[in-house]
Structure formats: C-alpha cells, structure tokens
Amino acid sequence: xxxxxxxxxxxxxxxxxxxxxxxxxxxxxxxxxxxxxxxxxxxxxxxxxxxxxxxxxxxxxxxxxxxxxxxxxxxxxxxxxxxxxxxxxxxxxxxxxxxxxxxxxxxxxxxxxxxxxxxxxxxxxxxxxxxxxxxxxxxxxxxxxxxxxxxxxxxxxxxxxxxxxxxxxxxxxxxxxxxxxxxxxxxxxxxxxxxxxxxxxxxxxxxxxxxxxxxxxxxxxxxxxxxxxxxxxxxxxxxxxxxxxxxxxxxxxxxxxxxxxxxxxxxxxxxxxxxxxxxxxxxxxxxxxxxxxxxxxxxxxxxxxxxxxxxxxxxxxxxxxxxxxxxxxxxxxxxxxxxxxxxxxxxxxxxxxxxxxxxxxxxxxxxxxxxxxxxxxx
Amino acid sequence: xxxxxxxxxxxxxxxxxxxxxxxxxxxxxxxxxxxxxxxxxxxxxxxxxxxxxxxxxxxxxxxxxxxxxxxxxxxxxxxxxxxxxxxxxxxxxxxxxxxxxxxxxxxxxxxxxxxxxxxxxxxxxxxxxxxxxxxxxxxxxxxxxxxxxxxxxxxxxxxxxxxxxxxxxxxxxxxxxxxxxxxxxxxxxxxxxxxxxxxxxxxxxxxxxxxxxxxxxxxxxxxxxxxxxxxxxxxxxxxxxxxxxxxxxxxxxxxxxxxxxxxxxxxxxxxxxxxxxxxxxxxxxxxxxxxx
Numbered sequence: 033x034x035x036x037x038x039x040x041x042x043x044x045x046x047x048x049x050x051x052x053x054x055x056x057x058x059x060x061x062x063x064x065x066x067x068x069x070x071x072x073x074x075x076x077x078x079x080x081x082x083x084x085x086x087x088x089x090x091x092x093x094x095x096x097x098x099x100x101x102x103x104x105x106x107x108x109x110x111x112x113x114x115x116x117x118x119x120x121x122x123x124x125x126x127x128x129x130x131x132x133x134x135x136x137x138x139x140x141x142x143x144x145x146x147x148x149x150x151x152x153x154x155x156x157x158x159x160x161x162x163x164x165x166x167x168x169x170x171x172x173x174x175x176x177x178x179x180x181x182x183x184x185x186x187x188x189x190x191x192x193x194x195x196x197x198x199x200x201x202x203x204x205x206x207x208x209x210x211x212x213x214x215x216x217x218x219x220x221x222x223x224x225x226x227x228x229x230x231x232x233x234x235x236x237x238x239x240x241x242x243x244x245x246x247x248x249x250x251x252x253x254x255x256x257x258x259x260x261x262x263x264x265x266x267x268x269x270x271x272x273x274x275x276x277x278x279x280x281x282x283x284x285x286x287x288x289x290x291x292x293x294x295x296x297x298x299x300x301x302x303x304x305x306x307x308x309x310x311x312x313x314x315x316x317x318x319x320x321x322x323x324x325x326x327x328x329x330x331x332x333x334x335x336x337x338x339x340x341x342x343x344x345x346x347x348x349x350x351x352x353x354x355x356x357x358x359x360x361x362x363x364x365x366x367x368x369x370x371x372x373x374x375x376x377x378x379x380x381x382x383x384x385x386x387x388x389x390x391x392x393x394x395x396x397x398x399x400x401x402x403x404x405x406x407x408x409x410x
Numbered sequence: 411x412x413x414x415x416x417x418x419x420x421x422x423x424x425x426x427x428x429x430x431x432x433x434x435x436x437x438x439x440x441x442x443x444x445x446x447x448x449x450x451x452x453x454x455x456x457x458x459x460x461x462x463x464x465x466x467x468x469x470x471x472x473x474x475x476x477x478x479x480x481x482x483x484x485x486x487x488x489x490x491x492x493x494x495x496x497x498x499x500x501x502x503x504x505x506x507x508x509x510x511x512x513x514x515x516x517x518x519x520x521x522x523x524x525x526x527x528x529x530x531x532x533x534x535x536x537x538x539x540x541x542x543x544x545x546x547x548x549x550x551x552x553x554x555x556x557x558x559x560x561x562x563x564x565x566x567x568x569x570x571x572x573x574x575x576x577x578x579x580x581x582x583x584x585x586x587x588x589x590x591x592x593x594x595x596x597x598x599x600x601x602x603x604x605x606x607x608x609x610x611x612x613x614x615x616x617x618x619x620x621x622x623x624x625x626x627x628x629x630x631x632x633x634x635x636x637x638x639x640x641x642x643x644x645x646x647x648x649x650x651x652x653x654x655x656x657x658x659x660x661x662x663x664x665x666x667x668x669x670x671x672x673x674x675x676x677x678x679x680x681x682x683x684x685x686x687x688x689x690x691x692x693x694x695x696x697x698x699x700x701x702x
Contacts, residue, residue, distance in 0.1 A: 142531040159534075166535035187558055244420030254633040254683045255676045256640050259652075262660035262668055267439075267471065338544060349644055350660055365557050373554045385542055 036088040041139040045132040046084050049077060052128035072114055076129060079107045083136050093143045100140035101165075108133040108172055115179050122180030130176050134169060141165055189371040194378060197371040204360070205379050212357040213383055215272035216344040220279025225336060227280065228287025229329070233317075235288070236295045249289040257282050261347040270351045278347040283336040290332035294325025327402055330395040337387040341380065429475055433465070436472040440464040443471070473666045481670040494650075497674045503651040504639050505678060507567045511574020512635040516628060518575060519582025526583075527590045527616070528608070537587075544580050552642050570651075574638035578631035585627025589620025621697065625690030632682045640675060652678070 038046075057073060083103035087096055111129055115122055144162055149155050171191045177183070178190040185193070198205065235242040261278050268274035298321050306316045348358025357376055364372040444464045448455060455463065465474040482497065489496040522540070525532045552573045559569040593615050601611045643653025652675045659667035 138531065141535050145530045145534040162531075162534040163536075163538040166539060187562060240420050241424070243416060244424035247417065247421050248424060251680065254629075254679045256633075256637045256672075256679060258637055258641060259656055259672045259675055262656060263665070263672075266660070266663070266665070346641055346644070350657075361551070361554065365554050370554065370558065373551070377551050377554075 036085075037090075038084075038088040039139055039142070041135045041142070042084045042087045045080065045135040045139075048128045048132040048135070049080050049084070052125040052132065053077060055124040055128065057123065057125065072110055073125070076107045076110050079103050079110075080129070080132055080136065083107075087136070087139055094147060097140050097143040097147070100136050100143065104133045104136040104140060108176070112172075112176060112179075115176070119179050119182045121182070126176075126180050130173070130180070134173065137165060137169055186368050186370050189374060193371050194374040197375045198378060201372065201375065205375065207355050208357045208360050208376065209379060209383065211272060211353075211355045212275070212344050212348065213341070216275035216347075216356075217279060217340045219272070220276035220344065221283055221336060221340045223276065224280035224283030224340070225287045225333060228284045228332070229291055231284075232288050232291030232295065235292055237313075242292060246289065246292060249285045249292075252285045253289065257285075258343060258346055261343070262350045265347065265350040270353055272356075275344040275347040275352075275356075278343045279340045282339045282343040286335050286339070287329075287332045290328045290335075291325060294328025295321050297321075297328065298324035326399045327395075330391065330399065333391050334388060334395075337391055338384060341384050341387065345380065432472075432475055436470065436474045437461050437464050439472040440467055440470045443467070468666075469663055470665055473669050477666050478669040478673060481666045482673050485670060486674075497655075497670065500650055500652050500655045500671070501674050501678050504636070504643065504653065504675070507570035507642065507651075508574055508632070508636045508639040508678075508682070510567055510571035511638060512578050512628075512632050514571060514575040515578030515631055515635060516582050519579040519627075519631070520586055520624075522579070522583045523586030523590055524612075526587050528612075540580065540583055543576075552638070552644070556642060570639050570642035573642040574635040577634040577638040581627040581630040581634065582624070585623045585630075586620055589623025590616045592623065593619045618697065621693060622690075625686065625693065628690070629683050629686050632686050633679055636675070636679050636682060 057070065080103065083100050086099045086103075089096070108130065111126065111133070115126065141162055144158060144165075147158060149158060174188075175190045175192060178188055189197075231245070235245050258278070260281055264274045264277040264281075268277050302320055302324075303316065306320050311319070345358040345361070348356045349362050352359040357380055360376050361373050364370075364376070441460075441464055444460065444467065448460075448463075464470070466477070470477070485495055485497040489498075491498050491502075493499060522536065526536060527533075555572060556569040559565070559572075597615055597619075598611070601615055606614070639651070640653040640656070643651040644657050652671050655671040655674075656668060659665070659671060
C-alpha cells in the first residue's frame with residue numbers, strides 16, 4: 033500500500049461501509065413490497081469502495097475530486113430511489129451508507145477547496161460549486177432522514193414534498209407575494225430608505241440635528257421596533273398600508289445612521305481639493321461626498337432588504353385581508369398544513385435572497401472603484 | 411462641560427421635540443372621536459377643556475406620553491411581581507428566553523467561527539450559507555417552529571429560545587471570524603518562530619485579539635435575541651411575555667397597554683445592550699487594553 037494515502041474521511045467512510053455490509057438489507061421488507069434487492073446495495077457499496085480507493089491514490093486532486101463527486105452523488109441517488117415510496121422502513125445500513133456518502137462528499141469539498149486554479153472562470157466556478165455542494169447535502173440529508181426514519185409529515189415534510197406543494201399552489205403563492213412584497217415591502221422600503229436618506233443629508237448640513245439624532249438613531253437600532261406592528265395596523269387598517277408603515281419605521285434608522293457615517297467618510301485632502309476648485313456645497317456633496325458614502329448607503333440598503341421583509345410578514349400576523357405571506361403562514365400553521373408553510377418560507381427565502389442579490393449587483397456596478405469590489409486591499 | 415454641549419443639549423432638544431410632536435399627534439388623532447362623544451352627550455367644551463379630554467381617553471388612538479408613562483409606572487412599581495398585569499413579570503418571562511437564546515447563539519456563533527477559521531473546506535462552503543441564512547425572514551417561521559415543537563411535546567422556553575438563537579448566532583459568527591483573523595501576519599509569524607502549535611496560537615494570540623470583536627457583536631446579538639423572543643411569543647397564544655402582552659392589548663384595542671409593553675421591551679433592550687457593553691469594558695480593562 034505504499035502508493036496510497038488515505039484521508040480521515042475516507043477511513044471513516046470505509047468503516048461505515050463495512051458496518052453497513054453487516055446490517056444489510058437497506059430497507060425493511062414490507063408485507064406487500066417486494067424483497068429489497070441485494071444487487072443495488074452491492075452496487076452502492078462497490079461504488080463507495082472504488083471512491084475510497086480512488087481517493088487514496090496519487091492522482092491529481094482535481095481528478096480525484098471529480099470521481100468522488102460522481103460516486104458519492106450517484107450512490108446517494110441510488111439510496112434514495114431504494115427508499116422511495118417506503119417511508120420509515122430504513123434500517124441501520126441505510127443511515128450508515130448515507131453517512132459514508134456524506135463523508136466522501138466532504139472529502140470532495142476538501143479537495144476542491146485546496147485547488148488553486150490559475151484562470152478566473154475556474155476560480156469563480158469553484159467559488160459557486162463548493163457552497164452549492166454544501167447546500168445540496170443539507171437538502172439530501174433532510175430528505176433522506178425524513179423519509180428514512182419516517183418522520184411524521186406534520187413535523188417536518190421532506191424537501192421533495194415542499195417542492196411539489198410549491199408547484200401545485202403557484203397562484204396562491206403569487207397572490208401572497210404580490211400582496212406582501214410588491215405592495216407592502218417595496219412601498220415601505222422606498223419610502224423608509226428615502227426618508228432616512230433625506231434626513232441624513234439634513235442632519236449632515238445642520239450639525240445640531242446630527243448631534244441630537246445620531247445617538248437616538250444608534251439607540252433605536254437596539255430596540256424591538258417590530259413591536260409597533262399592532263399600533264400601525266390600528267392606525268392604517270388591515271390593508272398593505274399598515275405593513276408599509278412598519279417597513280418605513282424599520283428601515284428609516286439604519287439608513288439614517290449609515291448615511292450620516294458615510295457622508296463623513298471622504299478625506300480632508302479631497303474636501304480641500306474641492307474647496308480649491310471653488311465648488312459650492314451641492315457640488316461637493318454630489319461629486320465627492322455622496323460617491324464616497326455609497327458603500328455605507330449600500331450597506332444600509334442591504335440590511336434594510338432583510339428588515340423590510342421581516343417587518344411586512346410579521347405585521348401581517350396582526351391582521352390582514354385574506355391574502356399575504358404572513359397571513360398564509362399563520363393560518364396554515366393553525367390548520368397543520370406544514371408543507372404549505374414551508375412552501376411560503378421557501379418563497380420568502382428566495383425573495384429575500386433575490387432582493388439582497390439585486391442590491392449587491394447594483395452595488396458592484398455603482399461602487400466599482402471601491403477596494404472591496406476591485407479585489408485589492410484597502 | 412464639553413459633553414454637555416456636544417451631546418446632552420442636542421439629544422434632549424430632539425427628544426423634547428419628539429414628545430411635543432407626540433402630544434400634537436395625540437390631540438389631532440383623538441379629536442374626531444372626542445368630538446363625536448361630545449355631540450352625543452350634548453356637551454360643549456372650550457378649547458383647553460377639549461384638548462384635556464382628548465389626552466385622557468381610556469382607549470385613545472394615540473395615547474399621550476403621560477398616559478403611557480403612568481401605565482408603565484403603575485404596572486412596574488405598584489403591582490406585585492407575580493401579578494399577571496405586572497410588566498416586570500412579563501419582561502422576566504421574555505428575558506429568560508432571550509438570555510437562553512443568546513447563550514446558545516453566542517456559543518454556536520463562536521463554534522462556527524472557530525471552524526471557519528481553521529478548516530478551509532468549512533470556510534469555502536459554510537460562509538456563503540451563513541450570509542444567505544440571514545436573508546431568510548426567519549421571524550416568519552417563528553410560529554411554525556413553536557407549533558411543531560409543541561406537537562412533539564417541547565414547550566416553554568426552548569422553542570422561543572431557538573428563534574433567538576437563530577437570530578443571534580449570525581452577528582457573533584461573522585464578528586468572531588473577523589476577530590480571530592484580526593492578528594497581523596507579523597504576530598502570526600512571531601508565534602511561528604516560537605514554534606507554537608495551532609492550539610497555542612489560538613489561545614494566546616487569536617482569542618485575545620478577538621475579544622473586542624466578540625463584545626461588539628454580542629451587543630448586536632443580544633438585541634436581535636430579544637426581538638426573536640418577543641416575536642416568538644406573538645402568534646401562538648403564549649400567555650405571558652412582552653410579545654403576548656402586546657398581542658393581547660391589540661386584541662382588546664388597549665392602546666395604552668400596547669405602548670406600555672413597547673416601552674418595557676425598549677427598556678429591557680437598552681439595559682441588556684448596556685450590560686453587554688459594560689461587561690466588555692471591564693474585560694477590556696482587565697486584559698490590559700489601553701484606551702484608544
């Protein structure tokens with residue numbers, strides 16, 4: 033074995049594999065189900081064994097990672113198709129094989145992270161692939177454990193069921209997204225960020241206002257502002273306006289504090305330069321100080337994107353028309369339709385990520401000069 | 411004297427402005443209802459009297475500051491702590507789950523940060539997901555977590571604390587990754603020349619360097635943790651806690667109670683953040699940090 037060198041993940045996977053071979057078959061033989069085939073179990077075991085040996089060989093890390101990737105995912109795919117339709121019938125071998133697959137996938141990620149590709153596209157692809165594998169394995173383990181151990185549907189539905197639910201109830205979800213995001217969140221976000229921005233410019237101009245507002249703004253960031261939701265519902269009614277009002281209050285202060293900080297970010301030298309150009313207040317503001325404040329402003333916009341979504345959804349717990357994401361979540365929980373709740377959460381997560389992602393993209397385009405975007409050091 | 415002019419005067423002026431604006435808003439918003447009331451009772455009152463009445467309605471749309479202050483004072487100091495109406499009682503319930511969630515969240519955050527700093531594979535695969543995890547409006551699933559955990563027999567503090575944990579681990583994890591990586595290359599090289607093991611470098615260099623970052627992020631985390639605890643109490647018919655009080659008051663349109671609960675929550679938040687900041691300063695000083 034002189035040419036072989038095994039990682040601890042591979043050794044652990046080998047131990048699990050041997051353990052699995054002693055506890056076959058993978059699934060319980062049901063009364064009406066056909067006896068589980070040993071052939072598939074043998075194929076999975078062989079696949080994993082090959083992967084372990086391959087991993088120990090002296091081939092290039094990239095090649096080994098590719099092989100591990102294919103082997104681990106093929107094996108887990110076969111495992112999942114074995115358990116399909118037989119929820120709760122998994123035996124110890126199933127979980128041992130699953131763990132072995134997971135360890136090999138981890139080994140694959142370790143190999144991938146140690147790669148130092150020369151060209152940029154490969155680097156970007158790698159930067160996306162590694163977290164993607166991690167995310168995929170969360171879903172795989174979730175699916176495998178809920179199906180394998182037969183966890184009751186109302187406790188934790190498997191991801192596949194949630195996916196099916198999303199596909200089946202697209203119109204309902206679309207109406208909720210329209211009500212919560214396109215009406216309440218967007219309106220509140222624009223108003224809140226806009227008001228915060230304008231107040232920040234005012235506070236920057238009048239130093240008395242800045243000295244008074246900044247400590248208050250910092251203090252407010254620690255307060256549970258979300259609690260004003262019932263008051264807003266009382267003032268503005270059950271429609272989307274009350275949710276937008278909550279969002280306005282939640283987004284105002286982060287924007288104010290960050291913009292005020294950003295407006296002071298430009299250096300003395302640069303401000304002096306503007307003065308030698310005889311530029312007036314507005315010219316300095318537009319050409320120097322606002323661009324210099326852009327990273328801070330975008331930071332606030334990003335923080336606010338999450339806050340806005342939370343504010344609108346939580347405000348809906350206090351009363352809505354019969355549509356909206358928060359409304360759907362609280363009623364479907366009451367009816368124990370947990371898969372619908374998860375579907376709504378998945379949509380909310382997707383919306384939140386897209387919202388954040390769009391702002392991040394705009395930020396990259398707008399602050400292309402900033403060291404954190406150029407990839408250099410500040 | 412300097413801090414008086416630089417801080418206290420502007421802040422008090424603006425706070426006074428807010429209070430005055432609040433009174434004006436209260437009179438303005440409560441006036442229609444009071445006018446209606448007067449017309450039905452065939453009462454004609456002068457302007458001053460009318461304004462006085464708008465500020466002392468039992469269930470106003472906007473309660474006046476003194477009504478809220480009175481309610482807070484009464485329910486904080488004049489009631490028995492075990493009473494269902496005592497704000498101290500409700501704040502205590504919320505505080506318990508906040509602290510539990512905060513402890514879990516801080517521990518989890520530190521653990522994740524240590525993993526990320528030391529294991530390359532974790533750094534590459536986990537970090538993007540940690541950031542993505544916070545774009546999920548987790549508060550939205552708070553009711554579900556509580557109902558589901560109740561279905562398998564876990565009730566009480568733990569479900570609420572879990573929501574707080576989820577909200578509070580993120581700032582700690584991000585802050586600690588930054589903190590554990592904050593030692594300069596020079597210092598790391600020095601440890602290298604001492605032939606220090608990774609374990610020794612961790613305890614003698616990385617951990618002390620990360621302490622200021624830890625306390626800064628703990629301040630954010632404890633505020634987030636309180637929000638999690640309050641929202642966790644909202645939708646599931648919890649019987650006690652600031653969130654439950656808020657929800658109850660909103661069902662019965664008890665606006666003064668609602669505002670009082672909000673004030674109680676804010677006071678708790680400020681106390682907690684202040685406490686963490688205070689602890690941070692003590693630790694800083696005992697570790698020999700010089701004031702910057």
